[in-house]
Amino acid sequence: MALYSEKVMDHFRHPRNVGVIDDADGIGEVGNAKCGDIMKIYLKIENDIITDAKFETFGCGSAIASSSMATELIKGKPLSEALQLSNKAVAEALDGLPAYKMHCSVLAEEAIKAAVQDYYEKHGVAYDKTQFPDCASCAHCCE
Amino acid sequence: MNIYADNAATTKMSRTAIEAMLPYMDGCYGNPSSLHSLGQRAAEALAKSRKDIAACLGAEPQEIYFTSGGSEADNQALISAAAAGERKGKKHIISTAFEHHAVLHTLEKLKKQGFEIELLDVGREGTVTAAQVEKAIRPDTCLVTIMFANNEIGSILPIAEIGALCRQKGVLFHTDAVQAAGHLPIDVKAQKIDLLSLSAHKFHGPKGTGVLFARKGVPLVNLIEGGAQERGKRAGTENIPAIAGMAAALKEATARMEENTAKVTALRDRLIEGLSKIPHSALSGAKDLRLPGNVHFCFEGIEGESLLLLLDEKGICASSGSACTSGSLDPSHVLLAIGRSHEIAHGSLRLSLCEENTDEEIAYMLAEIPKAVEQLRGMSPLWRDKINGKREFLL
Numbered sequence: 001m002a003l004y005s006e007k008v009m010d011h012f013r014h015p016r017n018v019g020v021i022d023d024a025d026g027i028g029e030v031g032n033a034k035c036g037d038i039m040k041i042y043l044k045i046e047n048d049i050i051t052d053a054k055f056e057t058f059g060c061g062s063a064i065a066s067s068s069m070a071t072e073l074i075k076g077k078p079l080s081e082a083l084q085l086s087n088k089a090v091a092e093a094l095d096g097l098p099a100y101k102m103h104c105s106v107l108a109e110e111a112i113k114a115a116v117q118d119y120y121e122k123h124g125v126a127y128d129k130t131q132f133p134d135c136a137s138c139a140h141c142c143e
Numbered sequence: 144m145n146i147y148a149d150n151a152a153t154t155k156m157s158r159t160a161i162e163a164m165l166p167y168m169d170g171c172y173g174n175p176s177s178l179h180s181l182g183q184r185a186a187e188a189l190a191k192s193r194k195d196i197a198a199c200l201g202a203e204p205q206e207i208y209f210t211s212g213g214s215e216a217d218n219q220a221l222i223s224a225a226a227a228g229e230r231k232g233k234k235h236i237i238s239t240a241f242e243h244h245a246v247l248h249t250l251e252k253l254k255k256q257g258f259e260i261e262l263l264d265v266g267r268e269g270t271v272t273a274a275q276v277e278k279a280i281r282p283d284t285c286l287v288t289i290m291f292a293n294n295e296i297g298s299i300l301p302i303a304e305i306g307a308l309c310r311q312k313g314v315l316f317h318t319d320a321v322q323a324a325g326h327l328p329i330d331v332k333a334q335k336i337d338l339l340s341l342s343a344h345k346f347h348g349p350k351g352t353g354v355l356f357a358r359k360g361v362p363l364v365n366l367i368e369g370g371a372q373e374r375g376k377r378a379g380t381e382n383i384p385a386i387a388g389m390a391a392a393l394k395e396a397t398a399r400m401e402e403n404t405a406k407v408t409a410l411r412d413r414l415i416e417g418l419s420k421i422p423h424s425a426l427s428g429a430k431d432l433r434l435p436g437n438v439h440f441c442f443e444g445i446e447g448e449s450l451l452l453l454l455d456e457k458g459i460c461a462s463s464g465s466a467c468t469s470g471s472l473d474p475s476h477v478l479l480a481i482g483r484s485h486e487i488a489h490g491s492l493r494l495s496l497c498e499e500n501t502d503e504e505i506a507y508m509l510a511e512i513p514k515a516v517e518q519l520r521g522m523s524p525l526w527r528d529k530i531n532g533k534r535e536f537l538l
Contacts, residue, residue, distance in 0.1 A: 009452075012449070012452060013456065015522065018521075018522045019522075020527075029524065033485070033486040033489075033525055034484075034485040034486055035466075035485075036446050036465060036466050036467060036474065036485070036486075036489035037446065037467075038523075038524050038525050039524075040524040055522075056522055056523060056524040056527060057522060057523070057524070058444065058445065058446055058523040058524055058525040058526070059446050059449065059467070060446050060448035060449050060465070060467035061448055061449045061452040063446075063449075064449055064522070101467075
């Protein structure tokens with residue numbers, strides 16, 4: 001049996017939405033270099049709809065595949081729906097991840113939330129802070 | 144193109160080894176402990192293998208104990224030396240920070256039993272000097288255990304000097320020679336080695352078999368109790384096919400060592416030279432005192448597992464010390480021991496060659512690896528921050 005599902009490998013080989021949005025409305029970056037994974041998500045938002053999403057990832061194959069899948073899942077969706085995206089949904093959409101790689105899908109969920117929060121902050125939108133993870137929860141591995 | 148460049152993990156079995164094994168799986172399947180002629184033919188094969196392996200190491204046949212591999216041999220060597228030390232009230236053990244886990248985890252176990260473990264610093268090139276060992280030896284030191292050559296970064300350690308020092312000081316010396324056997328000259332008498340571990344599958348022999356060399360007079364503690372095999376020191380019916388395969392493989396590797404070393408070293412150096420051209424990369428380990436087949440690099444801004452997956456897509460089998468490849472949270476302890484930061488250690492790549500690799504394969508790897516590194520850097524926010532001056536380059 002291969003380490004990863006065919007779907008993970010497909011998103012790793014041909015990652016969707018790689019890149020930068022220069023005039024992004026919200027940017028979220030989670031993870032750190034010491035842990036070996038950083039995920040950065042850029043969002044273009046119009047009328048509370050995510051019109052475009054791009055990502056950059058430093059990390060393993062499942063981290064790259066998780067960011068690719070996560071950006072696919074939120075494109076064209078309202079912010080409220082993007083905020084509901086769970087790491088489990090990302091992993092399921094990839095036909096599963098090995099147990100010790102589940103944190104890659106957590107990073108994807110957190111990166112999206114961080115990007116949306118950044119959008120709210122930058123655009124002076126009032127929001128419920130409790131629906132966002134605090135920084136401490138980013139400490140998913142070695143720190 | 145399919146390239147196997149993970150020979151430090153395991154090797155392809157040689158035809159010689161396979162041919163040597165077949166008779167003992169087919170017609171000659173007797174148990175060497177049986178009195179009948181079928182059993183005695185197996186016993187003869189066992190004796191001949193022991194003699195051949197001893198000759199390759201400069202040892203006596205009765206100093207060779209067959210085990211299930213390098214890990215078992217390491218465990219038995221350390222536990223035996225510790226027990227001998229304890230009987231004399233000596234409970235201090237010297238080793239290095241970048242040993243294989245078979246050694247380090249056994250040392251941790253001994254530490255819980257009250258032994259004091261001192262791990263020597265291996266510096267940036269991944270080696271220790273006899274002077275460092277000398278400084279660390281105390282009246283209550285019972286064992287020095289230092290690897291012959293490192294499995295990740297390929298550095299070769301001054302085993303003969305350390306052996307001479309330990310003999311002079313009256314301290315037992317064990318070396319984990321799993322990466323060295325069949326690749327570097329070993330002479331346990333000249334190098335004054337008391338205990339040595341090796342594993343057959345690192346030199347084109349079968350998996351699941353290895354050797355513990357224990358110099359005559361070094362008392363062994365049993366890890367496995369049972370029958371009187373291996374002069375009562377390792378119970379269990381001997382794996383005759385594997386042992387015969389191991390002996391044939393070691394004999395062949397020893398006979399061809401000079402020729403193989405020349406060939407593999409040339410391939411290695413070409414690969415190192417080419418990969419060094421990748422910006423913000425660094426060779427790990429020493430340039431000269433390294434295993435003939437070992438190439439180890441760290442590439443800044445990328446993560447090793449994704450690099451391995453990309454290379455696998457191109458038909459290149461390699462290895463990495465990144466945390467993601469080990470399933471643990473920390474990158475390789477070897478890379479941390481030579482002073483690599485976590486970030487840099489995550490971006491590591493080990494290519495380990497053998498005499499079957501070719502010039503064409505090196506050229507192919509030199510074409511594909513820089514592309515793969517570039518592709519991953521192209522999607523790395525860490526790399527972007529570095530080229531934009533937001534973070535400092537470390538390499």
